[in-house]
Amino acid sequence: MLDDKKASRSGKRSGQLRTPAFLRNLRGVRNWKEATAWLEWRGIEDIECITPDQAGVARGKMMPSKKFTSNTSLALPSAVFMTTISGEYPESGNGFVYPEDDGDLKLVPDLSTLSVVPWESDPTAQVICDLVHQDGRVVEFSPRNVLRRVVERYAEHGLKPIVAPEIEFYLVDKNPDPDYPLTPPVGRTGRPIGGGQGYSIAGVNEFDELIDDIYHFSETQGLEIDTLIHEEGAGQLEINLRHGDPVELADQVFLFKRTIREAALKHDTYATFMAKPIQDQPGSAMHIHQSVVWAKDGRNAFSDKAGGETEIFHHFIGGLQRHIPNALIMLAPYVNSYRRLTQGSAVPVNTRWGYDNRTTAFRVPRSDPESRRVENRIPSSDANPYLALAASLACGLIGILEKIEPDAPAGTAVNQDAIELPRGLLEAVALFEGDEALREVLGESFTTTYAAIKRAEFETFMKVISPWEREYLLLNV
Structure with missing residues (x-):
């Protein structure tokens, strides 16, 4: 009986040693092969593919993990990254031109950011994505690319x-x-x-x-x-x-x-x-x-x-x-x-x-x-x-x-x-x-885009009547 227990413990230790280190990573893998194994090892069902917009709000798509690892092309409308905090669109001008076709921008997952989403009830992971144009060029006005x-x-x-x-x-x-x-x-x-x-x-x-x-x-x-x-x-x-x-x-x-x-x-x-x-x-x-x-x-x-x-x-x-x-x-x-x-x-x-x-x-x-x-x-x-x-x-x-x-x-x-x-x-x-x-x-494209968004946000704010105005102006002016 003691020998059986020793063998069991030895088997567990050898099993742990055979487990690749990247599977135990809480955050990030090196390539798609590791990503597939990492997701399977954790029983992940869904993936949130996210990227920050100009306000730092997470934008993106959710999909089943098997679709994520099957070389699926991800894209979002370019307008998503030109909206104000209230969801409106700036006017063209001062160097900013709103794209009339509202074409798609590609999401490229940065696998070094892969991690679980611990507050979800179903096994879910998340990955931060970079934005590129359809021809592979970097989207200069995306916040992550501006910092890079x-x-x-x-x-x-x-x-x-x-x-x-x-x-x-x-x-x-x-x-x-x-x-x-x-x-x-x-x-x-x-x-x-x-x-x-x-x-x-x-x-x-x-x-x-x-x-x-x-x-x-x-x-x-x-x-x-x-x-x-x-x-x-x-x-x-x-x-x-x-x-x-x-x-x-x-x-x-x-x-x-x-x-x-x-x-x-x-x-x-x-x-x-x-x-x-x-x-x-x-x-x-x-x-x-x-x-x-x-x-x-x-x-x-x-x-x-x-x-x-x-x-x-x-x-x-x-x-x-x-x-x-x-x-x-x-x-x-x-x-x-x-x-x-x-x-x-x-x-x-x-x-x-x-x-x-x-x-x-x-x-x-x-x-x-x-x-x-x-x-x-x-x-x-x-x-x-x-x-x-x-x-x-x-x-x-x-x-x-x-x-x-x-x-x-x-x-x-x-x-x-x-x-x-x-x-x-x-x-x-x-x-x-x-x-x-x-x-x-x-970068020129970021400067003009960001300035246009901030002007539009100010104009939206100016449509709101504040309590201060009602308190001091309503009956006194």
Whole structure:
């Protein structure tokens, strides 16, 4: 009997050893042969083929896994990637021409992003796709390709950018009627969550079960959370991701947003990434930590061999200071985004930089020379992660190539200073279109398409009458 048990254990061990390592990968395979085996090993029935649109919304198709692995051609109408957040289409003009034929664009699965969809009841997987034209040309205005284009420009100069995003969001009660303000949820204590809970462990514990699901869903997809904290707002949380390649990190933020929303819905709650969802509460940011390394040896290009700051470090900051106001539309993409950028809070209102100074736009955290980096504190959490990273890295690269010198670092609080950033959507669009250096790095087709979408969104917003107007204008003018 003992020999039988030993043989059984030995068989299990040998079976485990014979299982190819890629089958146990939580995220990604190398080729279609591995993809087929990976799906079969997990009993996957359906595949979500998704790609981010200009807003960062997942667009795509779902299909049976057997059809996915049978060399099926995937396509979506090009108009899908030219729509506003409300589903409308911009007018042609200012360099943008709406395609009259609305032809198809091909979806090309990136198998390195293959993972399960843990919140689905049936065994389901997902894969992020790239967009190409029918003849195989890259679709330059697709967000993932815009970011990849910026990263490739770094590579042309022997450099590689490294990023680590931090994403803030609110948990709020379900709000089926948009005419009513959002309210904080009730936690496990049975009371509505209050503000002033920055870094409070008790604040995090109010949502223990929901957060457990966020961790579980994330681990199942191979997504790596560095830390999670409660922020200052009522029911406001922040997730920090580990540093890495910009496209890979943008993919993770893209999937994290889906994951967090699904975990919240499971607990009858909304998770929102609006920049300013609740009046008189702090806004939500997507801070981006950025460094640049030499591609040949991985050394931090911001530090010299003696540990001092390099010209590349200063020029990177100089590029951010000069060009970020012109790229703000990619970091603060909606009318609501500009409600967050106000004086007297922990939000930057200008382009100053400083050492460990959270009132500046560009903060240099305390670190050793190998970890020297610049934190861009301007982006809001409503930004498309691919476009926010592309904009910030493009501005830094322009600074490096044009050797732009920064001003002196701020040694005091500067969040009460004059607002130097655009104050609204149309002003931001005009600055964006007028920056030729940005246009060259980001691409003509993206610049014209994105600007047209943002103009159309502003016009849609202008059709809505706000409570402020009814309160102060209805009987007084």
